[in-house]
Amino acid sequence: MTDLATLSTDGPRATLTLNRPDQRNALSIEMLAAAHGCMDELESKSSPPTVLVLTGAGKSFCAGMDLSQVIIDDASQADIPRELLTSLAKLTHRLRLLPSVTLAEVNGAAIGGGCGLACVCDLAVTHADSVMGFPEVDLALCPAVVAPWLVRKIGAGAARRVLLCGGTITGAEAHSTGIVDKAVPTRDDLSGEVDALVRSLCAGGPLALRATKQLLNTIDGSVDADALLRGADLSASVLVSDDAQARLRSRRR
Amino acid sequence: MITTEQDGGVTTIWLDRPDRRNALTPGMLTEIVSAAREASDRGDAVILAGRGNAFCAGFDLSLCQASPDGAAMRLLLSALSDACLALRTIDRPVVVAAHGAAIAGGCALLGGADTVVADRRAVLGYPVARLGVSPAVSVPFLRQSVTDGRARASTLLPDTFTGEDACRMGLVHVLVDSADDVYGEAVHQARLLAGKPTHAFAATKRWLNSIEGVERRGDAGSGLEASLALTGGEEERVRISALDIGRTSTSRKDRTHD
Numbered sequence: 001m002t003d004l005a006t007l008s009t010d011g012p013r014a015t016l017t018l019n020r021p022d023q024r025n026a027l028s029i030e031m032l033a034a035a036h037g038c039m040d041e042l043e044s045k046s047s048p049p050t051v052l053v054l055t056g057a058g059k060s061f062c063a064g065m066d067l068s069q070v071i072i073d074d075a076s077q078a079d080i081p082r083e084l085l086t087s088l089a090k091l092t093h094r095l096r097l098l099p100s101v102t103l104a105e106v107n108g109a110a111i112g113g114g115c116g117l118a119c120v121c122d123l124a125v126t127h128a129d130s131v132m133g134f135p136e137v138d139l140a141l142c143p144a145v146v147a148p149w150l151v152r153k154i155g156a157g158a159a160r161r162v163l164l165c166g167g168t169i170t171g172a173e174a175h176s177t178g179i180v181d182k183a184v185p186t187r188d189d190l191s192g193e194v195d196a197l198v199r200s201l202c203a204g205g206p207l208a209l210r211a212t213k214q215l216l217n218t219i220d221g222s223v224d225a226d227a228l229l230r231g232a233d234l235s236a237s238v239l240v241s242d243d244a245q246a247r248l249r250s251r252r253r
Numbered sequence: 254m255i256t257t258e259q260d261g262g263v264t265t266i267w268l269d270r271p272d273r274r275n276a277l278t279p280g281m282l283t284e285i286v287s288a289a290r291e292a293s294d295r296g297d298a299v300i301l302a303g304r305g306n307a308f309c310a311g312f313d314l315s316l317c318q319a320s321p322d323g324a325a326m327r328l329l330l331s332a333l334s335d336a337c338l339a340l341r342t343i344d345r346p347v348v349v350a351a352h353g354a355a356i357a358g359g360c361a362l363l364g365g366a367d368t369v370v371a372d373r374r375a376v377l378g379y380p381v382a383r384l385g386v387s388p389a390v391s392v393p394f395l396r397q398s399v400t401d402g403r404a405r406a407s408t409l410l411p412d413t414f415t416g417e418d419a420c421r422m423g424l425v426h427v428l429v430d431s432a433d434d435v436y437g438e439a440v441h442q443a444r445l446l447a448g449k450p451t452h453a454f455a456a457t458k459r460w461l462n463s464i465e466g467v468e469r470r471g472d473a474g475s476g477l478e479a480s481l482a483l484t485g486g487e488e489e490r491v492r493i494s495a496l497d498i499g500r501t502s503t504s505r506k507d508r509t510h511d
Contacts, residue, residue, distance in 0.1 A: 137457055140450035144460045156465045157398035157423045163457055164346065164367055164446060227464060238456045247450070 005034035007041055012050035012202045014042060014100065021058025026066040027113050029080070032087040039094045048099045050206050051198050054121055055105040061130070062114025070239055071248050082236035088113050089145045089225075089232040092120040096149075096222045099210045101201050105194045106180060107187065111168065112136055115179065116146025119153045122213065124180040125194060126171040127187045132179060133168035140247045142238040144231035152220050154178040255284040257292070263443045264292035264299055271305025276313035277358050279325075282332035285362075286339040293343035298447035300439050301340070301362060302350035306432075309359025311381070315498045323485025330390050330484065333358050334477040337394045340365025342462060344455035346446035350439035351425065352432040356413065357381045357388070363424060364394025367446065367458070370439045371416035371425040372432040378413035384496075385489035389479035393472045397465050399423045 006017045016038050018025040025031070042048060056062050065088075070081045095102055095117070104110075104118040106126035115132050118124040126132065134150070136143040143150075143163055151159040154177060162177065175183035184193045201209070217223055238244055254270045266288045268275035285301065292299045303309050312333075316325040340347045340362070349366040351359075354376040361379070363369050371377070379388035388408045395404040403422045407414070419425040429438050446454070466472045483489055 137449045137453045140453045142453050142456040142460060144457070147457070147460055148464050151461070151464060155400055155423060156396070156461070157426075160367055160397075160458075160461050161426050163461065164449070164454065166449060231460065231464075234456065234460055238453055241452060243450055243452050 002030060002034045004028075004031040005038050007038040009049060012206075013053060013198050014049035014051070015053045015055065016042075017055055017057050018062055019057040021056075021060070023066065024060035024063035024109060025056040025058070025114070026063045027084065027088055028066040028069055029084050029087060031066075032084065032091055035091055036087070036094070039091065039098070042098060042100070043094070050100060050204075050209065051201050052095075052098060052100040052102045053105050053194060053198065054095070054102060054117065055107055056114075058108075060108040060114075061104070061106045061110040061126075062117055063109055064112030064114045067248055067251070071252060072240060072245060078240065081239040082233065085145055085232040085235050085239070086229060088116075089228040092116060092145065092149060093222075093225050093228055095120050096217060099213070101209055101213060103194065103197060103201070104180075105190060106130055106132065106171070107190060112141075112143065113146060116143070116149055119146065119149040119179060123197065125182040125184065125190065125197065126174060126180045127190050128170060128172040128175075128183050128185055129187070130171035130174075130183075131168050132171060132174040133166075134163050135166045135168055137164065138166040139251075140238070140241070140244040142235050144235040144238075145228060148227055148231065150179070152222065254278065254281050255288060257288050259292075259297065261444075262297055262447050263440060264288070264295070264297040266292070266299060266301050268301070268303040268309055271303075273313065274307045274310035274354070275303040275305065275359070276310050276315075277329065277333070278313050278316060279328040279332045282329070282336045285336050289339055289343055289347070293345040296345065296451065298346040298348070298443040299340070299343070300348045300350055300436075300443050301366070302436055302439060303352070303359075307353035307359075308349075308351045308355045308375075309362065310354060311357030311359045314384075314493055314496055317493050318496065318498065321485075321490055321494065323489070326386070326484045326489070327481055329358065330477060330480050333361055334390050334473050337361060337365040337391075338473045341394065341397070342459075344451075344458065346443060346449075346454070346458075348439045348443045348446070350435045351375055351377065351416070352435035357386075361388070361391040361394065364391055364398060368427065368442045369398075369419075369425045370427045370429065370435050370442060371419060372429050372435050373415065373417045375416035375419075375432065375435075376413045377416065377419050377424070379408050380411040380413055382409075382411040383492070385483065385486065385492040387480045387483050389476045391476065393476040395424070
């Protein structure tokens with residue numbers, strides 16, 4: 001396993017850190033593979049941690065898909081977008097089904113797929129000035145993998161507006177939209193807030209928390225992985241279109 | 254009674270029957286569907302708006318009074334369900350400019366929009382159970398806009414609410430202070446959405462419809478069936494025939510009954 005994603009454990013709390021700070025923790029195939037490795041380790045534990053905190057190393061939480069990997073310069077790269085998006089879809093599904101309560105500590109920018117990772121967590125907290133959102137349509141992309149998680153987080157009507165309007169919002173706005181459950185005033189307040197939330201969560205019975213999470217997943221259809229994989233295919237097919245590729249290339253220049 | 258206007262990539266479909274507060278006939282609803290599809294095929298964003306003091310007061314109940322066997326009501330309900338479904342499923346953006354009032358069938362049309370603009374004091378709601386009519390036809394679309402709990406409360410309570418309330422519950426997305434400002438804001442919102450890359454916008458809208466179940470005709474159909482089941486029944490017939498429609502349409506300050 002590479003150190004592109006790391007796992008640490010402290011009593012009932014585990015922390016999964018996306019660790020590619022020089023690239024704002026952008027989702028590359030390699031970083032996703034490392035995160036899947038962390039999930040393997042978590043899922044193999046005989047007694048899972050009560051809480052899993054998901055966060056990013058450095059200033060960003062996760063800047064979204066690594067766009068440098070999905071520009072198709074020759075035919076041998078044609079399947080990379082689908083591979084990357086399928087890996088992301090599977091990672092979100094594993095996080096959702098993990099018995100631990102998941103808490104996104106959105107320490108900085110959480111964009112596109114990165115914002116989707118925050119949404120799939122059971123709870124999410126950020127600071128007022130972080131940058132969040134789903135600018136996919138602005139880049140001629142379709143946020144199909146993250147859409148089901150946003151719909152479950154904030155409801156279908158609000159999700160429709162957020163995804164079709166694109167753009168980014170502040171952490172404070174993400175809080176009023178319901179994308180995060182709490183926004184502390186400054187970045188310095190964040191780790192204290194996360195510690196307090198973890199303490200509150202750990203006051204609950206682990207079995208009761210696990211059963212409740214499982215019930216919620218069943219009720220809201222989270223267990224269905226097929227829709228996510230179809231979403232990955234759809235998102236990849238839009239990503240390889242001429243329109244999207246042209247926009248991505250113009251951004252690279 | 255439906256007119257359209259094209260301006261720079263945006264087609265406005267006007268409900269154009271201001272003397273009757275844009276009360277809907279089956280023909281108007283059918284025209285909305287064809288106008289919206291044509292606009293979308295041209296690549297235009299769509300605004301649905303109403304002329305006069307109110308967006309739409311609901312069905313033209315004078316048609317129902319003249320049709321005690323319920324045939325007119327059945328036509329209206331089916332056409333309404335088709336209109337909401339058509340607005341939801343066209344590839345281009347749909348903005349509803351709900352100024353003044355959007356009642357019953359008029360409020361149901363909001364369920365077809367990607368973005369709804371209204372004024373703070375607009376009167377909205379589904380008070381049709383007072384008429385012995387079930388608002389079930391609106392529920393499949395309302396569920397896509399607000400939570401199930403809110404959909405339940407706002408259809409079972411036969412009363413109206415304000416634009417401000419509607420914004421809080423998620424049925425309205427952009428709130429303006431005055432009814433006069435609603436259309437201008439709707440144009441702004443339509444241009445904003447129309448400026449997004451076409452292919453990605455359409456793919457995203459279709460995917461949302463797919464995961465929300467909107468595109469399945471059966472979901473819309475189940476609400477329609479539930480409303481149709483009451484049509485032509487005694488409760489509805491007695492209550493609708495008791496309405497004084499002339500009075501409602503002339504005194505505009507009155508809360509509408511249709």
